[in-house]
Amino acid sequence: VKRKKSVVTVRHAAGTSRLIEATPGRRKATRARSLDAPLATSADVPAPRAAREPVDLSIDLAPARPGALVLVNPILVASGTFGYGVEYADVVDIQALGAICCKGTTLKSRVGNPPPRVTETPAGMLNSIGLQNPGVDAVIDKYAALWARWQVPVLVNVAGESIEDYVTVVRRLDGVPGVAGVELNISCPNVGKGGLQFALDREAAGAVTAAVRRATDLPLLVKLSPAAVDVREIARAIEGAGADAISAINTLSGMALDRDRRRPLLGNTYGGLSGPALKPIGLRVVYETAQVVSIPIVAIGGVGSLDDVLDYLMAGASAVQVGTALFADPQLPERLIGELTAYCAARGLASHRELIGSALPSGGAPAARRAKDRPSSKGAEYRP
Amino acid sequence: MASSAPAPDATARMQLRDGELLATREILPGQWLQTYAAPWLSAGARAGQFVHVRTPDWSGLVLRRPFSFNTIDRIRGEVSIHFRVTGKGTEWLARMRPGERLEMLGPLGRPFEVDPRTRHVLLLAGGLGIAGVRALADEALETGRRVALLFGAATAAEVYPSSLLPDEVEYVVATDDGSLGHHGYVTDLVPGYEAWADQAFACGPHPMLAAVAKLAGGRDARMGVARLGRKGGGRVDPLGSTAARRKAWLQVSMEQNMGCAVGACLGCVVMGTDGPQRVCREGPVFAADEIAWDERS
Numbered sequence: 268v269k270r271k272k273s274v275v276t277v278r279h280a281a282g283t284s285r286l287i288e289a290t291p292g293r294r295k296a297t298r299a300r301s302l303d304a305p306l307a308t309s310a311d312v313p314a315p316r317a318a319r320e321p322v323d324l325s326i327d328l329a330p331a332r333p334g335a336l337v338l339v340n341p342i343l344v345a346s347g348t349f350g351y352g353v354e355y356a357d358v359v360d361i362q363a364l365g366a367i368c369c370k371g372t373t374l375k376s377r378v379g380n381p382p383p384r385v386t387e388t389p390a391g392m393l394n395s396i397g398l399q400n401p402g403v404d405a406v407i408d409k410y411a412a413l414w415a416r417w418q419v420p421v422l423v424n425v426a427g428e429s430i431e432d433y434v435t436v437v438r439r440l441d442g443v444p445g446v447a448g449v450e451l452n453i454s455c456p457n458v459g460k461g462g463l464q465f466a467l468d469r470e471a472a473g474a475v476t477a478a479v480r481r482a483t484d485l486p487l488l489v490k491l492s493p494a495a496v497d498v499r500e501i502a503r504a505i506e507g508a509g510a511d512a513i514s515a516i517n518t519l520s521g522m523a524l525d526r527d528r529r530r531p532l533l534g535n536t537y538g539g540l541s542g543p544a545l546k547p548i549g550l551r552v553v554y555e556t557a558q559v560v561s562i563p564i565v566a567i568g569g570v571g572s573l574d575d576v577l578d579y580l581m582a583g584a585s586a587v588q589v590g591t592a593l594f595a596d597p598q599l600p601e602r603l604i605g606e607l608t609a610y611c612a613a614r615g616l617a618s619h620r621e622l623i624g625s626a627l628p629s630g631g632a633p634a635a636r637r638a639k640d641r642p643s644s645k646g647a648e649y650r651p
Numbered sequence: 652m653a654s655s656a657p658a659p660d661a662t663a664r665m666q667l668r669d670g671e672l673l674a675t676r677e678i679l680p681g682q683w684l685q686t687y688a689a690p691w692l693s694a695g696a697r698a699g700q701f702v703h704v705r706t707p708d709w710s711g712l713v714l715r716r717p718f719s720f721n722t723i724d725r726i727r728g729e730v731s732i733h734f735r736v737t738g739k740g741t742e743w744l745a746r747m748r749p750g751e752r753l754e755m756l757g758p759l760g761r762p763f764e765v766d767p768r769t770r771h772v773l774l775l776a777g778g779l780g781i782a783g784v785r786a787l788a789d790e791a792l793e794t795g796r797r798v799a800l801l802f803g804a805a806t807a808a809e810v811y812p813s814s815l816l817p818d819e820v821e822y823v824v825a826t827d828d829g830s831l832g833h834h835g836y837v838t839d840l841v842p843g844y845e846a847w848a849d850q851a852f853a854c855g856p857h858p859m860l861a862a863v864a865k866l867a868g869g870r871d872a873r874m875g876v877a878r879l880g881r882k883g884g885g886r887v888d889p890l891g892s893t894a895a896r897r898k899a900w901l902q903v904s905m906e907q908n909m910g911c912a913v914g915a916c917l918g919c920v921v922m923g924t925d926g927p928q929r930v931c932r933e934g935p936v937f938a939a940d941e942i943a944w945d946e947r948s
Contacts, residue, residue: 348911350915350916354911354915357665378926381922381946382908385714389711390711392714392910396918542713594714595706597756
């Protein structure tokens with residue numbers, strides 16, 4: 268007899284976003300909360316497999332700090348696309364998310380770049396917001412108390428133009444209730460080094476990570492740039508400097524023209540490309556990075572469907588961030604959580620963790636005994 | 652869903668739901684008027700607000716498309732949008748057929764604020780800008796106000812059909828080539844109405860709005876309006892507050908490339924006198940004095 272197709276429903280019966288205000292701080296969830304809710308079963312149908320063997324989607328993004336950043340599921344929302352978590356609250360069940368990365372935060376307030384700041388491109392979009400934000404103190408004042416009452420962890424994305432900037436911002440965030448961790452955006456100009464991005468320079472990337480590491484015990488993620496000549500070097504430097512996890516990738520620099528005015532379309536000329544166009548690049552970076560580091564990787568870049576999530580997991584990511592796709596479909600992350608649960612259940616996986624790195628040459632073996640693929644820096648087509 | 656008390660300025664909460672296309676019609680070359688059954692939207696939406704619609708997955712488009720409410724019919728539970736086909740998104744939208752469904756996020760943004768004492772409402776529209784102020788004509792007439800609409804277009808072929816306006820609206824047209832109505836810009840017509848109008852509401856190309864804002868700036872002096880206030884000088888409402896906008900003679904509906912439309916991405920800003928302002932959240936309606944008109948935005 269053919270078994271009935273598994274059906275898993277993870278949407279809650281009643282509006283859980285009431286928890287936004289009401290839930291007392293419970294930072295460390297041990298299992299997917301969504302699975303506590305009764306699953307859709309009917310009396311005369313045998314309970315689907317998923318109901319008997321719940322899938323565990325939890326993931327520890329800072330294994331070196333036990334319990335500091337254990338997410339209930341591996342679907343996060345990317346910095347800059349979800350504001351401070353409050354903007355989408357009317358239409359998104361934010362408490363169901365794995366974590367929220369808030370808008371990039373700097374030491375002082377920034378007004379950002381002149382408009383227009385966004386434009387759509389084939390299979391993607393360009394943005395040049397220019398890190399508009401009210402500054403770290405205002406962010407803490409305005410949102411930290413609210414975040415502390417949320418069940419979903421909030422990672423504060425930090426940007427700066429000198430190592431001191433990063434360290435000062437992170438010191439202010441250290442110990443603030445509601446701040447679950449820090450994600451460093453190091454695709455910023457290093458003013459002390461002639462404006463070269465930290466993320467393109469192995470020494471600078473290592474130095475800023477190490478300095479921030481000394482300044483805080485918060486879980487620390489560092490975001491790779493896809494523009495690096497060899498991301499493996501940068502990733503090794505970041506891991507060596509004590510980061511808990513790597514997020515990959517940031518946007519890729521691009522531009523668009525206003526043909527009527529015969530000028531660059533964006534007020535800032537250049538913008539960061541994001542969206543589906545970036546997915547193959549993100550996948551390549553995650554695949555290369557996973558072969559040289561042992562810390563978790565959080566994949567970002569063009570996640571828009573379950574297939575994208577699976578690709579990134581198999582390429583070595585422990586979790587993914589949804590970014591640009593939120594603009595078209597704010598409820599996508601919630602749906603991905605359900606779809607990933609159903610996928611694991613249908614294939615008899617106890618956890619999505621069994622998928623992590625399964626497409627690597629080593630098949631996900633421990634870092635020490637890993638087989639390695641050739642690096643992309645040696646060329647994509649030409650093989651010597 | 653969030654249990655926080657609504658802010659004093661709050662309008663209806665946004666929702667993410669489907670609307671069913673009831674009627675679609677090309678009212679001008681390349682310009683479409685579409686009516687959707689969406690009682691959940693029409694119940695709370697106000698003139699000046701907008702809706703963010705999703706194109707299908709296969710379109711390859713990653714952003715939604717924002718449209719002002721063109722009309723809001725609370726009784727029939729319908730809203731309409733008016734757009735020009737300018738790219739893939741609007742091309743797809745124009746090909747939709749009655750019965751098909753469109754995913755909408757709305758109502759979004761802040762509406763036009765009409766002072767309760769205002770009797771005479773002046774609407775200014777440049778081209779497709781009519782889509783931004785059209786709903787206010789209905790809203791103002793419903794509340795017993797008189798409405799004049801000054802409309803500007805390049806040529807007679809692009810003039811908004813008067814049959815789509817309520818009979819009570821005084822409709823005055825200007826065309827750049829003089830093929831219909833006044834020969835020149837719509838802004839040329841404003842001085843004739845500035846004494847009559849208690850408040851003015853404009854939507855159109857940036858240069859037109861900047862020109863109207865400049866005219867409005869000198870209105871108080873020309874009209875001899877004294878701002879004496881109440882005893883002790885009166886209360887000054889903070890720039891951008893609903894109270895301040897309600898007192899502004901000119902409100903404008905601004906346009907900008909948009910990302911999330913809920914205030915998260917900071918993509919759709921225009922430069923204001925008080926720093927960058929999000930069109931989707933602080934706008935799309937602004938009091939004219941909130942915008943830094945000399946900066947290109």
